[in-house]
Amino acid sequence: SSVYRAGALGTRPWVPVAPVRLERAARRAMSRRAWAYVAGSAGTEATAAANRAAFDRWHLVPRVLRDVATRDLSTEVLGRHRDTPLVLAPMGAMGLVRGDADVAVARAAAAAGVPYVASTQASAPMEETARAVDGAEWWFQLYWSKDDELVTSLVRRAEAAGASALVVTLDTHVLGWRARDLDLGHLPFARGEGIAQYTSDPVFVDLVRRRAAAAVASGPRPRPTPAALATLASIARRHPGRSFAERLRSPLPRAAVETFLDVFSRSDLTWDHLAWLRERTRLPIVLKGIQHADDAERALDAGVDGVVVSNHGGRQVDGAVGALDALPAVVARVDGRVPVLFDSGVRGGADVAKALALGADLVGLGRPWAYGLAVGGSEGVDEVLRNVLAELDLTMALVGVRTVRDLRDDDVLVPATGR
Numbered sequence: 001s002s003v004y005r006a007g008a009l010g011t012r013p014w015v016p017v018a019p020v021r022l023e024r025a026a027r028r029a030m031s032r033r034a035w036a037y038v039a040g041s042a043g044t045e046a047t048a049a050a051n052r053a054a055f056d057r058w059h060l061v062p063r064v065l066r067d068v069a070t071r072d073l074s075t076e077v078l079g080r081h082r083d084t085p086l087v088l089a090p091m092g093a094m095g096l097v098r099g100d101a102d103v104a105v106a107r108a109a110a111a112a113g114v115p116y117v118a119s120t121q122a123s124a125p126m127e128e129t130a131r132a133v134d135g136a137e138w139w140f141q142l143y144w145s146k147d148d149e150l151v152t153s154l155v156r157r158a159e160a161a162g163a164s165a166l167v168v169t170l171d172t173h174v175l176g177w178r179a180r181d182l183d184l185g186h187l188p189f190a191r192g193e194g195i196a197q198y199t200s201d202p203v204f205v206d207l208v209r210r211r212a213a214a215a216v217a218s219g220p221r222p223r224p225t226p227a228a229l230a231t232l233a234s235i236a237r238r239h240p241g242r243s244f245a246e247r248l249r250s251p252l253p254r255a256a257v258e259t260f261l262d263v264f265s266r267s268d269l270t271w272d273h274l275a276w277l278r279e280r281t282r283l284p285i286v287l288k289g290i291q292h293a294d295d296a297e298r299a300l301d302a303g304v305d306g307v308v309v310s311n312h313g314g315r316q317v318d319g320a321v322g323a324l325d326a327l328p329a330v331v332a333r334v335d336g337r338v339p340v341l342f343d344s345g346v347r348g349g350a351d352v353a354k355a356l357a358l359g360a361d362l363v364g365l366g367r368p369w370a371y372g373l374a375v376g377g378s379e380g381v382d383e384v385l386r387n388v389l390a391e392l393d394l395t396m397a398l399v400g401v402r403t404v405r406d407l408r409d410d411d412v413l414v415p416a417t418g419r
């Protein structure tokens with residue numbers, strides 16, 4: 001209510017509250033490349049639109065005279081009491097948006113009582129962001145590398161640095177068709193913006209050293225891998241004047257990027273591989289990118305501790321089902337056996353309320369926090385989070401529920417077509 005009161009009393013917020021204005025301000029604050037990368041989705045961006053449209057298909061039904069003078073946003077998920085039902089969706093390459101991105105974001109998340117999720121593609125090593133949250137909860141998001149030793153090393157580091165869950169993202173074993181990035185000749189990871197977890201990893205550094213040594217030994221023109229060559233070629237085709245390789249003239253950074261492109265992920269993973277990971281960590285494992293009830297069932301069979309219904313903000317499969325449309329079937333199938341998290345398309349507190357009412361246990365906020373970061377750094381993220389939570393609190397009050405649980409149990413959501 002303090003957020004609302006400040007607004008009503010004429011204190012104008014410097015980070016826009018309205019999602020559309022926040023987006024506009026962020027666009028102004030970002031480079032073209034950063035904007036394309038963050039705002040862009042796959043192909044025609046139909047999935048991103050479907051994510052929003054899915055929210056419009058559900059209507060909240062306000063109930064009155066139910067004594068909602070005190071509300072409680074807290075919840076218990078993955079064995080922990082939490083002050084809020086929010087989590088920060090992991091976003092990589094945020095160094096594109098702002099230099100100190102990850103540390104600033106981690107700090108803001110901790111201050112708002114929302115878990116920070118360090119991406120494998122972060123622009124700062126997880127040990128740094130772990131220090132920034134200063135004892136508050138954070139999770140590590142894993143992209144499953146082709147190199148087993150590297151996977152093991154990343155997981156060990158997450159454990160040692162104090163992560164309390166492992167989010168394994170399954171929907172991005174290859175990068176989607178990101179038309180906006182392609183038009184700018186921009187692949188952020190290939191330019192090194194999202195490889196800090198790798199370059200701070202002893203296993204990765206060893207791979208790079210070996211590659212760089214081999215490159216030096218083979219003469220002045222090191223031979224890149226086929227994957228690196230394909231990337232370089234596509235960038236060169238689009239921007240004949242700007243040689244990407246120029247930035248990577250010395251063998252070491254070049255070898256780092258090539259090694260990254262080589263080991264980033266594997267497309268041959270199957271459900272059987274989860275047993276391998278399960279054996280290697282005691283951290284709760286949460287699978288991100290589940291969109292089919294049968295996959296949720298298999299996740300449970302594999303002994304995971306949670307699933308995230310998400311389509312990566314529409315950045316992977318163009319023309320895919322809106323994430324919120326996929327949520328009810330997964331919730332029904334999981335039937336309370338493990339937590340079901342949700343992200344993709346959440347822009348405000350009322351969206352969070354709808355996802356919770358449809359059975360999500362925690363809701364991930366994605367792009368809006370990146371926009372807050374662009375506009376106002378750590379304080380910008382903090383403000384965005386507080387606005388979302390304030391709107392959620394007001395929405396709960398106005399629909400007549402006191403707790404997150406009641407949003408689901410009480411009859412406050414109907415399909416937009418009526419009943």
Ligand code: FNR
Pocket residue numbers: 037038039089090091092093119120121122141169288310311312313314315343344345346365366367368370
């Ligand atoms: C992402 N997302 C993502 N997910 C993940 O598991 N690891 C990552 O490194 C990233 N990186 C990333 C970068 C950017 C710029 C975006 C927009 C998204 C996906 C993210 O966690 C989440 O699923 C989406 O952001 C949700 O969609 P909305 O709500 O942001 O549209």
